[in-house]
Amino acid sequence: MSKDKKPQENTILDIAEALKLSPATISRALNNHPHVKEKTKSDVLKMAAQLGYRRNQMASGLRSNKTHTVGLIVPRISMFFHAEVITTIQNSLHKHGYNLIICQSNDLLSMEQELAEILYSSRVDALIVACTLQPTDFSHFDKLVGSGIPVIFYDRVPLNTYNATFIKGDDFRGGYLATVHLIETGCKRIAHISGKLSSNLYQDRTAGYRKAMEQHKLSVNEEWVFHQELTHENAREAMTRMFEGETVPDALFCANDVTAIAALEFAKENGIVVPDDLKMIGYSNDPRTSIISPSISTIEQHPDKVGKRIVEVLMDLLKNGPEKPEVKARPHVIPVELIRRMSS
Known part of the structure; x- marks a missing residue:
């Protein structure tokens, strides 16, 4: 055989000939048709594997208009x-x-x-x-x-x-629940690190945060509200800006857990005790939030x-x-x- 010539692949006809069954039965068995006996299906699959049969999904899709x-x-x-x-x-x-x-x-x-x-x-x-x-x-x-x-x-x-x-x-409710939880623990100066408002996720989570603050008659410090790409580096930069003045947040709602983990890391490095000095909550229930110390409150998205x-x-x-x-x-x-x- 020429090196450039591919070996011919076996087809449904070869399986049918080997098992003495009709090609239509072989086709139905390969497609797991309910009217084909389980033993027949098993025999067909074994013979297909033995012969090295490879189904042409594209050709099947063209015939049925379904892939x-x-x-x-x-x-x-x-x-x-x-x-x-x-x-x-x-x-x-x-x-x-x-x-x-x-x-x-x-x-x-x-x-x-x-x-x-x-x-x-x-x-x-x-x-x-x-x-x-x-x-x-x-x-x-x-x-x-x-x-x-x-x-x-x-x-x-x-x-x-x-x-x-x-x-x-329900991202609006997620943002609302997170913020109300922080308020109910006694926090009044709640910061928020969110993603860019070009995404529905961060529009809704931020709206939930603002609604909770409004309902509890707490003012939002706009200098503590960030809309940015939610990366580890950006979270640390936001934390630096929030904690460089005399008045600092007593709570932080992060719109994802990556940001919350980075914020907790920053707090530890700078002597900010969580949750005594700063209470925190993230979003998404990343498994890391349950094993880090202290474990991070979050919103489960299921x-x-x-x-x-x-x-x-x-x-x-x-x-x-x-x-x-x-x-x-x-x-x-x-x-x-x-x-x-x-x-x-």
Whole structure:
């Protein structure tokens, strides 16, 4: 055989000949059809493995107009919340016979646009997206929506009305619960480190913070309210600015746990005793917040519930077709929960 010539792959016909069954039966068995006996399915799968049969998913998709593949775009796979959501989605989709293609936008709109085109060209049956922090242009999803392909936005969702389904946490209530908790422990000078207001997450969490302060007739020191990229370095810089004057905060609400951990590190290094001098609460219930000392109070987002709801809604869309626009405009909101620990 020529070195440049690929070996011919076995097909369904080869499996059918080996088992003395019809090609149609082999096809149904490989597709886990309920009318095929379990023993037949087992025999077919064993013979397929023995012959080195490799299913051509693309060809099957072209015939049926379904690839049983769902695309997922997230900002960063390493983020705890998204990692948990991805695990739940993949496990749940697998039970329904769907595969998941996971893509990472690196929080770049240009990358998100490129990935949306790639997934569309890959003929995914649906797309799940957590937007970048600059969600202003969604035209790269128009092709999918216009083709009747369900698009579900979760967590980070478009700020404007868009003809897709939204699934998000109750971030306003999360911000409100966090701030009320600090107020109920006796705090009056509460600072807030939040993300950029281009994202629905930080708009809502900040709005919850401000509502709680207003209801309890506490003034907000605008010099202690930060809207920035929530990195370790930015958190330390914000802490430096807050604690360089004579009047300092007695509490801090951080819009994510990465910031809360960095703030606690700064406090330890500068002789600020938590929770005696400064009470703190974060957001997302990152596992590190429960093992650090002192453990950090936080808001639980229930990523497992988010993932399950995404798949429930998606299966309904794939079965019954696109929702009406007015139904899509109403987001599915997942409740959040206050987790009190030693930092407050």
